Amino acid sequence: MRISIEQACELLKQGQPVAIPTETVYGLAAPLNNLQAIDSIFQIKGRPKNNPLIIHLSEIESINDFIETPSSEIELLMHAFWPGPLTIVHEIVPNTVPEQVRSGLPTAAFRVPKHPLAQEVIRSIGPLVMPSANLSGRPSSTLPEHVERDFGDNFPVLDGGLCVTGLESTVIMEKEGLWYILREGAIPAEALANVLGNLPLSFIQRKDEAPLSPGQLYKHYSPKAKLILEGNPAEEEAIIGFSDRNYPLTGKFFSLGSSTNPQEAAQRLYSCLRELDDASIEKAWVDMNFPKINLWKTIADRLIRAASNI
Ligand code: TXA
Numbered sequence: 062m063r064i065s066i067e068q069a070c071e072l073l074k075q076g077q078p079v080a081i082p083t084e085t086v087y088g089l090a091a092p093l094n095n096l097q098a099i100d101s102i103f104q105i106k107g108r109p110k111n112n113p114l115i116i117h118l119s120e121i122e123s124i125n126d127f128i129e130t131p132s133s134e135i136e137l138l139m140h141a142f143w144p145g146p147l148t149i150v151h152e153i154v155p156n157t158v159p160e161q162v163r164s165g166l167p168t169a170a171f172r173v174p175k176h177p178l179a180q181e182v183i184r185s186i187g188p189l190v191m192p193s194a195n196l197s198g199r200p201s202s203t204l205p206e207h208v209e210r211d212f213g214d215n216f217p218v219l220d221g222g223l224c225v226t227g228l229e230s231t232v233i234m235e236k237e238g239l240w241y242i243l244r245e246g247a248i249p250a251e252a253l254a255n256v257l258g259n260l261p262l263s264f265i266q267r268k269d270e271a272p273l274s275p276g277q278l279y280k281h282y283s284p285k286a287k288l289i290l291e292g293n294p295a296e297e298e299a300i301i302g303f304s305d306r307n308y309p310l311t312g313k314f315f316s317l318g319s320s321t322n323p324q325e326a327a328q329r330l331y332s333c334l335r336e337l338d339d340a341s342i343e344k345a346w347v348d349m350n351f352p353k354i355n356l357w358k359t360i361a362d363r364l365i366r367a368a369s370n371i
């Protein structure tokens with residue numbers, strides 16, 4: 062159900078979660094200090110309680126309400142990428158973030174979204190927690206229709222049309238002087254390196270250590286269809302590929318756009334995955350023949366996770 066920005070703010074004030082657009086994907090929003098609304102978010106999504114939520118702020122300076130004086134590198138990152146799709150995980154000042162939001166971790170995740178509607182809602186309500194507005198495990202939502210498909214036609218959605226970026230924020234954290242990417246995302250490692258001077262490291266979770274990035278443990282972005290990421294497309298039912306390439310077409314074709322335009326592929330990716338299910342496709346071959354650098358690396362990460370059953 063499409064709602065106005067006034068209705069979105071009113072429902073949030075009453076403690077009812079609503080979906081709102083961000084530049085990355087649609088978020089399922091609740092006010093940071095409304096524990097009951099936050100509880101509903103976990104329930105609506107079917108999200109495990111030990112997967113923490115990102116806190117969305119309207120101003121860079123609001124970070125000072127939650128953490129001790131930011132380091133000079135964090136200042137650089139915030140000013141380079143906020144507002145925008147970078148999420149910074151940081152140790153918090155005790156009692157500034159409800160435990161449910163952080164799943165009991167001593168850290169919390171922060172970002173300032175760029176979308177004007179998200180900014181307006183946060184300015185009116187205060188900081189919002191927002192996981193992606195999809196059932197846990199499913200592809201994220203980049204259109205209001207996707208939210209309605211997962212949560213039902215009556216679920217309140219603030220319509221911002223298609224999300225321009227189409228992939229979630231990059232989640233990063235500093236540990237013992239080194240920067241780690243906890244989740245690949247819309248800001249590639251190469252862009253972070255331009256600011257930090259070094260490429261951030263990919264975080265590899267050791268089984269015997271407490272998870273630094275709990276979200277990475279779960280099945281993600283998956284359509285019901287089985288995705289084949291290798292070999293040739295001959296026998297498959299459907300193809301996810303590029304509009305400027307020729308394939309031996311045996312079934313339906315789902316286009317990621319031009320093979321030279323990673324922004325377009327990012328924007329179309331979750332729609333393609335969802336369209337497979339709408340068309341009751343059981344098996345699709347995916348053209349993975351693209352360079353695994355910059356934004357393409359995030360696209361590859363999402364497809365590999367979408368294809369995996371863990
Ligand atoms: O682009 C985005 O980030 C979207 C839009 C709506 O802002 N949000 C989003 O939220 O993707 P979600 O909940 O789907 O993913 C949040 C990720 C999860 O992988 C979670 O584990 C991680 O951020 N995260 C949150 N708090 C964390 C913390 N304290 N430590 C480590 N990872 C954290």
Ligand code: MG
Nearest residue numbers: 192193201229
């Ligand atoms: Mg998500």
